[in-house]
Amino acid sequence: MGGLLxxxxxxxxxxxxxxxxxxxxxxxxxxxxxxxxxxxxKTIGARAILEFGTLGGYxxxxxxxALSADGRLITLEADPGYAEVARENxxxxxxxxxxxxxxxxxxxxxxxxxxxxVGPFDLTFIDADKDHxxxxxxxxxxxxxxxSLIVIDNVVRAGALVDLHDDEPxxxxxxxxxxxxxAEPRVSGTTIQTVGGKGYDGFTLALVGG
Numbered sequence: 001m002g003g004l005l006x007x008x009x010x011x012x013x014x015x016x017x018x019x020x021x022x023x024x025x026x027x028x029x030x031x032x033x034x035x036x037x038x039x040x041x042k043t044i045g046a047r048a049i050l051e052f053g054t055l056g057g058y059x060x061x062x063x064x065x066a067l068s069a070d071g072r073l074i075t076l077e078a079d080p081g082y083a084e085v086a087r088e089n090x091x092x093x094x095x096x097x098x099x100x101x102x103x104x105x106x107x108x109x110x111x112x113x114x115x116x117x118v119g120p121f122d123l124t125f126i127d128a129d130k131d132h133x134x135x136x137x138x139x140x141x142x143x144x145x146x147x148s149l150i151v152i153d154n155v156v157r158a159g160a161l162v163d164l165h166d167d168e169p170x171x172x173x174x175x176x177x178x179x180x181x182x183a184e185p186r187v188s189g190t191t192i193q194t195v196g197g198k199g200y201d202g203f204t205l206a207l208v209g210g
Contacts, residue, residue, distance in 0.1 A: 042066045078105045
């Protein structure tokens with residue numbers, strides 16, 4: 001049924017195929033998740049979007065298509081090979097003019113972004129190395145405005161989040177993230193389970209000033 005509401009078009013299919021040919025891992029968001037990101041960005045009239053983790057540019061395309069006419073998306077990718085594939089996919093989709101792809105580890109790129117005084121961002125999508133999701137959330141919050149939305153992927157970890165004996169670093173990081181969202185008076189957040197071909201995981205959504 002997902003194909004009815006989030007059908008693949010030529011650019012999205014080419015992005016997936018190009019990523020597969022280049023040997024990228026098939027860990028991009030699913031079509032329904034991509035459509036959800038698109039709808040969220042559309043709903044808030046996003047003009048400025050920040051994405052942590054580009055991979056092959058699949059989610060980047062969904063988000064960039066939701067931008068208002070004068071919008072801009074900055075996406076951060078640590079792997080130069082992934083970034084090259086993503087840039088080809090984004091350009092093929094006709095979105096190269098609105099997507100600013102930066103290559104490097106996000107924590108090393110953020111000081112440069114801060115120096116440029118970018119933001120505030122209307123929507124931030126965090127889907128990079130999971131150990132640092134709390135750090136990315138904290139940084140994004142400082143560069144958001146009332147009404148901005150922060151979305152974090154892979155937060156349920158196939159149910160491992162609730163196993164308090166599981167001390168794997170990525171799972172510990174997602175617990176910390178939830179504790180931060182719960183304690184942060186500037187946001188109102190929730191986590192929803194997502195189910196797809198890769199199993200199940202979840203999105204955390206935090207509305208700034210909500």
